[in-house]
Amino acid sequence: MIPLFKVEVPAGAADRVTAVLDSGMLGHGPLVEEFERQLGERIGNPYVAALNNATSGLQLALRLAGADGEVLSTPFTFEATNWSILAGGGRITWVDVDPATLNVDLEDLAKKITPRTRAVMVVHWGGCPVDVERLARILDDAEAAHGRRPVVVEDCAQAWGATVHGRPLGRHGNLCVYSFHATKHLSCGTGGLLVLPDEESLRRARRLRFFGIERDADRVHADYDVPEWGYNFYLNEIGAAIGLSSLAVVDERIARHRANAAYYDAELAGVPGLELTARTPGLDSSFWLYPVLVEDRDAFIGKLAAAGVAASVVCRRNDAHGCVTPSAEPLPGLEAVHDRAVNIPVGWWLSDEDRAHVAHTIRSGW
Numbered sequence: 560m561i562p563l564f565k566v567e568v569p570a571g572a573a574d575r576v577t578a579v580l581d582s583g584m585l586g587h588g589p590l591v592e593e594f595e596r597q598l599g600e601r602i603g604n605p606y607v608a609a610l611n612n613a614t615s616g617l618q619l620a621l622r623l624a625g626a627d628g629e630v631l632s633t634p635f636t637f638e639a640t641n642w643s644i645l646a647g648g649g650r651i652t653w654v655d656v657d658p659a660t661l662n663v664d665l666e667d668l669a670k671k672i673t674p675r676t677r678a679v680m681v682v683h684w685g686g687c688p689v690d691v692e693r694l695a696r697i698l699d700d701a702e703a704a705h706g707r708r709p710v711v712v713e714d715c716a717q718a719w720g721a722t723v724h725g726r727p728l729g730r731h732g733n734l735c736v737y738s739f740h741a742t743k744h745l746s747c748g749t750g751g752l753l754v755l756p757d758e759e760s761l762r763r764a765r766r767l768r769f770f771g772i773e774r775d776a777d778r779v780h781a782d783y784d785v786p787e788w789g790y791n792f793y794l795n796e797i798g799a800a801i802g803l804s805s806l807a808v809v810d811e812r813i814a815r816h817r818a819n820a821a822y823y824d825a826e827l828a829g830v831p832g833l834e835l836t837a838r839t840p841g842l843d844s845s846f847w848l849y850p851v852l853v854e855d856r857d858a859f860i861g862k863l864a865a866a867g868v869a870a871s872v873v874c875r876r877n878d879a880h881g882c883v884t885p886s887a888e889p890l891p892g893l894e895a896v897h898d899r900a901v902n903i904p905v906g907w908w909l910s911d912e913d914r915a916h917v918a919h920t921i922r923s924g925w
């Protein structure tokens with residue numbers, strides 16, 4: 560089976576992990592700090608806090624944003640995005656999806672911002688970036704109209720390597736969260752990163768990831784105070800060791816995802832019953848996923864499975880789950896895509912023969 564995801568730890572990771580195990584320091588330590596330094600350098604923003612996973616990062620970001628009221632969000636995402644809002648006591652207002660990109664529809668989002676909106680959650684689905692520059696202008700207008708500016712949280716869990724006009728996500732003044740889960744482009748096994756806009760919010764995030772306690776607090780003499788309670792969300796040395804090894808191979812792996820995507824763009828254009836998602840100049844996807852829209856999705860998945868190719872929907876529209884309130888208004892963009900969207904393997908593990916086999920199987924019909 561050609562899989563949709565593949566977990567392969569780079570050579571050298573085991574030696575780094577063994578060194579950590581021998582060091583006697585497994586919690587927060589020098590490797591986490593080195594990992595943070597390298598990540599900050601790559602993003603071009605030094606204000607980063609490594610965490611135990613991205614779901615923690617989303618919860619922490621929403622806490623920093625004071626988002627215990629109305630939060631605008633997309634239903635087309637992995638459940639971690641939206642359950643993080645619920646975990647922080649927020650109320651979700653669903654925003655429609657742009658059928659061309661499967662990302663949030665920025666026009667609908669602009670209409671739904673009210674004076675009560677505390678935060679706006681956007682997801683760079685499959686690694687395809689939301690136009691965060693346009694989003695900033697929408698928030699400028701909302702601020703001018705309502706006298707307050709909702710905080711933007713970007714779920715970049717799938718988008719390591721994606722860029723907006725050449726700049727990585729995490730440089731646009733928002734709270735950004737990357738996932739380093741085993742299946743993501745950059746992996747710590749499990750891990751995450753919160754990227755912040757300034758030094759002050761970084762200091763607060765670093766306290767809140769460790770119970771609200773300053774790292775250098777004098778806990779021997781109990782001569783310290785916790786002014787604001789926090790969580791147990793920090794990354795450990797084992798995760799950082801794996802992450803540092805992963806950093807050495809991530810660029811070449813993403814380059815292969817992109818090359819495979821370009822191949823499919825050419826080979827699958829015009830196939831009857833199949834639509835590609837939009838490519839927008841300046842918004843460069845890292846292609847963690849390669850989503851397409853197909854008629855008779857079950858037959859499509861079945862045809863590929865019979866040919867040894869894993870295809871998957873990956874997520875269910877979140878607004879349809881029993882634990883949330885459905886949208887008060889219709890979501891026509893979502894309706895147009897939610898039962899046609901499916902992902903085909905695009906990762907670095909596909910050989911030239913593999914991707915030709917996938918394209919040929921699809922072109923032969925289902």
Ligand SMILES: *Cc1c(COP(=O)(O)O)cnc(C)c1O
Nearest residue numbers: 612613614637639640716738740
């Ligand atoms: C993977 C993922 C998450 C959660 O990441 P973890 O690191 O596993 O917590 C959140 N949002 C999206 C869109 C994801 O794909």
